[in-house]
Amino acid sequence: MSWQAEELKEKGNAYFKKGEWASAETLYSQAIQKNSSNPLLYTNRANSRLKLESWRDAIDDCLRSIELMQENMKAYFYLAQAQISINHPNEALSSALMAYEMCSRSKQQTNNAQTISALVLRCKKAKWEIRERDRLRRRSVVLGDLMQKLEIDKKRDLDELDERVAKGGVGKIEASEERADIEKNASNRMGDLQTAFAISNPKELAIREVPDWLIDPITFEIMHDPVITKNGNSYERATIIEHLKRSATDPLTREILTINDLRPNIALRHACQEFMEQNSGWVYDW
């Protein structure tokens, strides 16, 4: 049975390479009927289903594949892509982080590290966008409530004035002056309130620049998994490894440097994370 499955998988791979996703998916399904215990068949089918944009089916495949094999970077990687496509950024982010972690543990890590890093970033951005949308909605509700309260105050003052006029306590000219005062006061207050809300929006105030110490000196992008070398310089893990594969030297000092000499720079990673969280939005497109 299993050699038949293998043969069908090869055929499926050939279709996949040609970009015929639907045919590839059919062949992988046939292969799975022959051998339902091979996790790779599910990840391959998940990948063609991603191409076909059948996200839910892709998710099912990934989950089944993970059931069969826990240490399954590919499955988590595809899973994250499908989850972000159906707008589940929280789940997508944790899947992408799982994939990244497995990738950095494995020997041939770098081939995928950059793609996965990019996906992690996309998930974070999607997550932030949803939070931001909620925040804006909440803010406008609060602003709306307060504006309404000012409106009520104004109306109460005007009503009081009308009462006094009706009782004959105030003259007509006096009353119209007082009315203008009330109107002016209220509109000043509302203006102040709106300005306060506008100022409190950090997006309008923050300087949109990433400090140099958060930037990978090779790609010039903000780091998400920085590692430190013997001489104290930090780089994004994926890019420095890409360099070390070609030349096992420290980029700055040219001393011998190997992948095993790299250590995670945890404090810097937290600094990068915090910066991303405080400046999200623009920082993703920076």
Add this chain to the structure above:
Amino acid sequence: MSAARRLARELTKLHEHLPPGISVALAEGFQEWRMNIKVLDDNPIYAGETYQLLFRFGNSYPIEPPEVVFKQTPEHPIPLHPHVYSNGIICLDLLDRQGWSPVHNVESICVSLQSMLTGNTKRERPPGDEQFVRSNRSRPRDINFLFHDNDV
């Protein structure tokens, strides 16, 4: 990795600040840039001339070095230097795969070449220039230079 993103950032920085004697001649797209350099001190070999550098970037820039040559144009001669062939090909360890480091960038290459010229006192081409220029068909990045006189 995206060479284009890194180059876009380099370009922004170059527009903000350029070291003296160095300017961007043409930087459209992320395949080829042209930079002009001048030697600023009074080295008589290079006085009054401006040279043009042609940069070609591959997709794996900056992990791989760019290809950099001097380009001859009506306004820009090829500088006379024992490491610069008369067809513009430059023999500098920094541009070689072995000597390259991804922390270098367009600006630092220009500065290195500028100082390579500044420090030179010989009005010479590299040994075997004529023969090399006549027979060389490889691209600069595929040539294995022998760094025979690293003190120049």
